[in-house]
Amino acid sequence: MSSILNADLHCHSVVSDGTLTPEELAARAAANGVELWALTDHDEIGGQHRAAAAARANGMRYLTGTEISVTFAGETVHIVGLGFDPDDAAISQGLYDTRGGRGKRAQEMSEGLAKVGIHGAYEGALKFVGNPELISRTHFARFLVEQGHCRDTPEVFRKFLTEGKPGYVPHRWATLKDAVHWITAAKGLAVIAHPGRYKFTANEEYALFLEFKAHGGKAIEVVTGSHTPAEFVEYADKALEFDFAASRGSDFHSPDESHCDLGELPPLPGALTPVWELLGDRIQQ
Structure with missing residues (x-):
């Protein structure tokens, strides 16, 4: 599969904080030309079997997904897991514990x-x-x-x-090591979601990438609804620098709230290794 595949590997349903059901998301993705899809609800995999069935019904290939909240250098960072076994007991328990807070x-x-x-x-x-x-x-x-x-x-x-405002309460999530381990132990692949969104210094971001890679992380999101066109270029360069595969996803939550609709992002730059090339045997037809 090439880098110009219309893959959308980051979105949310009512199972976490989206407003559409997995079935409605699948229909919307297919209508927008998505060929490979993943539902990545926050800290939850309860919608995975529904999403996979809906993808098949709409003629799309499917990768299992989730977006895990972790704490790194005092910031909340999101790690997307793709292609894991949705019935794996360890990842289910880890996510259950994370949701508890x-x-x-x-x-x-x-x-x-x-x-x-x-x-x-x-x-x-x-x-x-x-x-x-x-x-x-x-x-x-x-x-x-x-x-x-x-x-x-x-x-x-x-x-x-946000921090310093009346309704802000910090929460300590899983560790980076926890999240990557849960994903990889369940035969999946770990991806840093929208790295351009975090308020890290250059040194902190470098440390994030190094630690993520040391724990077995394999990819970063390059083309995402949370990045500007300039950040597409910046994180394409970072993917090459750290030998990461590249992922693509809208981060779609709702027709009324999301800046980017499912399947509407530009393709990945051609020099990168698409994350789906590392997950060929995990793609559900």
Whole structure:
């Protein structure tokens, strides 16, 4: 398979913080010309069998996926897993343990918002949650938009849900080593999601890439809805520098919120090794 394959290997359903079901996502991806698809819900693999069946029904090839939250150098970093066994007990348990911290964090976020006059945020956010174990800042943001506190979810994040704002509560996730190990032990491949999004210094990013590679990580997202065109070029160069394969994914969450629709990104630069070339035997036809 070539680098010009329309692969979308990063998106979210109602099983985590998206607004569409796996079946609706599959239909949308296929309608947009996606040929190889992966559903990568946050810290959750409960939608994988549904997604695989929906991909087949829509004539797409499929890779299993998830997006694992880890803490590195005081920042939350996301590691996408692709092509793993969705019935592997260890990755299921690891993700279950990671999800466990979200409920307490959500209650503390609600308490912080109440102090600035926004009451009932936890109960309000729950209305937008498909899976209560995965309540997140995105669900709070949708509630605050619904209530008229902000025009859209980016404004909510800027005013209320980032560091130093009333609804921000840090959470310690899994370690980088944990996430890569869960993925690789389940016969999958680990990818650093949207590296351009993290607020790292050049030295911190270098350390992230080195440690990720040392634990067995194999790829980074180069072409993603979270990157600018300049970052496509920057992280293509980084992939070559560190001998990483390259991944491509929209990071689609919702028709009303996402800047980039499924399947609408430009192709990977031709000099890179597409991540799907390393996963040929894991692609479901």
